[in-house]
Amino acid sequence: MKAKEILASCLILVLPVITHAFDCGYDGYKGCATAQIEQIGFNNEANIETSGINKESIVQEGFENNAVIKQIFALFGNYASILQFGYRNSAYQNQTGINNYVYAEQVGSFNSIVQNQSGNGNIATAKQFGVGNTAVQNQYTSFNSASVVQIGFYNRAYQFQGLTGTTGNKSNLTQIGYGVLNIIIQ
Known part of the structure; x- marks a missing residue:
């Protein structure tokens, strides 16, 4: 019974x-809407907040990594992905609008990526390998494409697209070395 x-x-x-x-x-x-979080290691933190029909994925392996994906007022077709391997990496992605794609990958320690997209049809990718690298990508209008690859130590990359109201901006930035700083405003 x-x-x-x-x-x-x-x-x-x-x-x-x-x-x-x-x-x-x-x-x-x-x-x-689909959201996936996979974590291996200790003291990793992940947060996904979404509205609409979107896809999000966070994969973290290591220690004390932090990842946040926010898709508020993001109706549909947005994709956000964060992969982090190492120690004390942090990634923050924020999307509004439709049909945006954002990707962050970090291998190493103390790396930081911040990516913000508003508008439609934007693409932003950031890959960092090393220690203490920082990448910030903000896309304020539509149909922009930005990518950054940083290999080394303490490199900093800042890309701002659509600050003047233009659309369809494209930038590709690769930095290899130590302490390199680049700022791109379109």
Whole structure:
């Protein structure tokens, strides 16, 4: 008798999840929001906050890494991904608008990436390998493309697109070395 009660309790707990899973793609609804967080190590922190039909992914391996993805007022088609391997890396991504793509990858220690996108159809990628690198990418208008690759120690890259209201800006920045600073304003 006890086994039947436990089985009935399990079914009651599972049914709402199964019912909710069928809501995606039902009755003309074209997609679903998906969020994935995978962490291996100690004291890693990850936070995903989204609205709309978007995809987010955070993968962290190491110690004391911090990752945040925010997609508020982001209706659909946005993709945000953070990969961090090492010690005390931090990444922050913020998207509003539609059809934006943002990617951050860090290998090493004490690296920091901040990426903000508003508008539509923007692409931003940042990859950092080393120690103490900083990358900031802000896209204020639509159809901009920005990428940064930093290899080494204490490099800093700042890219701002659409500050003057222009759209369709493109920039690719690669820095290898120690203590290099670049600022790109479009």
